[in-house]
Ligand SMILES: Nc1ncnc2c1ncn2[C@@H]1O[C@H](COP(=O)(O)OP(=O)(O)OP(=O)(O)O)[C@@H](O)[C@H]1O
Ligand SMILES: O=C([O-])CC(=O)C(=O)O
């Protein structure tokens with residue numbers, strides 16, 4: 267006897283409800299579970315274009331051939347200088363190898379008559395290359411393999427940079443050779459600490475050996491500079507997904523087409539920061555070393571995982587390459603108004619470049635590194651790197667909203683359960699940071715270029731509280747303050763009296779310049795004059811007394827000041843000249859209480875004000891002594907004027 271058939275279909279007769287509901291669609295198009303998983307991932311180009319370009323690949327070169335070329339190029343980049351010409355490379359994550367069918371492209375390393383004696387263990391293994399991964403892929407890598415990686419409540423990737431949470435300028439070295447000996451600025455005051463070629467090669471070999479010893483390395487091929495005529499191709503080889511995602515965000519992201527024709531990079535970074543340098547190596551004074559070799563077009567990082575070293579190492583490179591092409595490189599933020607009026611924001615770390623260039627009423631060209639050429643300004647980077655300490659949604663909404671999926675959040679503290687970030691928490695460091703692609707700012711100007719600047723704003727966070735909130739500068743004064751590069755912050759977190767500490771950093775970026783400061787100053791003067799730009803000095807620091815008795819100027823007031831510079835209103839104001847520094851102080855700024863515009867009104871102790879003012883003036887004079895012997899520009903007249911534009915007492 268046959269069993270009655272069980273009906274799963276809807277009964278056609280009557281309005282009886284279905285007994286056993288079956289809503290299955292067409293069957294899955296996979297024969298095996300492995301095939302099913304392979305269906306989940308659609309094949310795509312190995313990059314993330316910013317504009318989602320849809321155009322198809324050119325058919326002149328097969329995908330396989332392209333992969334082979336890429337791997338050959340990476341193999342050459344990773345070549346040991348003493349043994350093999352390049353490691354054996356395969357593309358992809360070693361963890362997925364067993365699961366996948368073994369059809370991975372790889373290039374054999376090619377010996378040039380290497381005797382068997384020269385073969386090392388690294389020649390017998392494969393190095394997996396994770397090439398231009400997308401943010402999602404990098405998240406997975408970070409979370410799987412890098413301790414301290416977490417997704418925050420807004421989708422950002424929280425990471426730890428390890429023992430170093432800031433740059434190590436004393437460990438940054440530049441190879442002194444026949445070319446750089448005369449071209450670069452060396453000696454007292456210069457950021458360029460010398461090393462010789464041989465020592466560079468020792469460190470390079472150490473970094474390459476370390477990277478080759480790993481199962482996998484990350485490789486990013488990207489661009490610097492939005493000016494297409496002066497674009498620089500960079501390759502970053504690193505050991506951490508954190509580093510790869512950071513650079514993905516901070517450099518300019520190539521489209522698939524651009525990547526296809528990428529070719530040989532103009533500059534390569536070997537980031538072996540997880541591994542120390544050998545302190546017995548000549549010149550090494552710690553286990554950290556950041557080494558630049560301009561002739562070899564390479565940079566090696568050992569002993570620090572702070573990602574900012576890569577960003578600022580490339581910035582140093584640009585400070586060498588661009589002036590050679592008559593282009594000025596600038597440590598500045600930059601934005602443009604609806605009328606095309608461009609403003610530059612110079613200032614040392616923490617003075618407000620990122621905060622003030624990220625302005626909801628203007629288009630952001632960039633927050634930190636720019637070029638000024640014959641054609642106008644261009645951003646060097648493809649992303650922003652904002653300080654996060656005490657970040658608030660109310661005061662900095664655009665930065666707050668940029669902290670979402672794709673953004674790297676360094677060294678912040680979050681709630682273990684909700685993963686909500688506490689931006690006031692300094693437990694790991696005060697230098698907490700967010701790195702995000704520039705298009706995360708809603709009014710970013712893409713491509714990030716603009717016409718010649720109308721306003722040049724010099725930012726100083728004056729913790730002495732004696733510089734006016736805003737003053738208008740003559741060209742000579744602009745140069746004087748540009749070369750001085752002053753800011754004063756409060757000394758660390760040590761116990762006891764917290765005296766403001768004056769910092770002078772030539773061109774507002776002495777740590778990154780390669781040539782003598784007067785070279786950049788002369789270029790800036792020439793450009794400002796030619797294009798009729800106005801210089802301004804804005805104090806984003808203290809008012810009503812020094813740190814301890816006064817208060818930091820309200821960001822809302824600083825924003826009002828900046829607004830009236832942009833609008834051209836401030837240029838029309840009435841001015842009075844200040845004592846000592848001879849600064850032109852406006853009597854009225856819309857939206858700002860007039861009594862705070864002249865700092866002497868805000869100090870209750872007038873004698874303390876005068877003493878502090880003279881003290882700061884003295885510090886400026888002492889610092890400028892180092893520059894009095896240099897001529898600035900073509901004739902001596904500008905030099906004389908600049909010298910006379912400093913404090914007088
Ligand atoms: N009046 C003010 N003007 C500007 N910034 C202020 C003011 N008061 C407080 N701040 C705070 O100061 C910090 C300025 O940091 P910002 O990230 O803009 O520095 P930066 O110049 O871009 O430095 P870096 O080159 O290191 O990136 C922010 O945390 C901002 O909230
Ligand atoms: O480079 C860094 O670490 C952060 C930065 O922008 C600066 O210090 O100017």
Ligand SMILES: [Ca+2]
Nearest residue numbers: 619620634651
């Ligand atoms: Ca910044």
Ligand SMILES: [Mn+2]
Nearest residue numbers: 597614615634
């Ligand atoms: Mn900076």
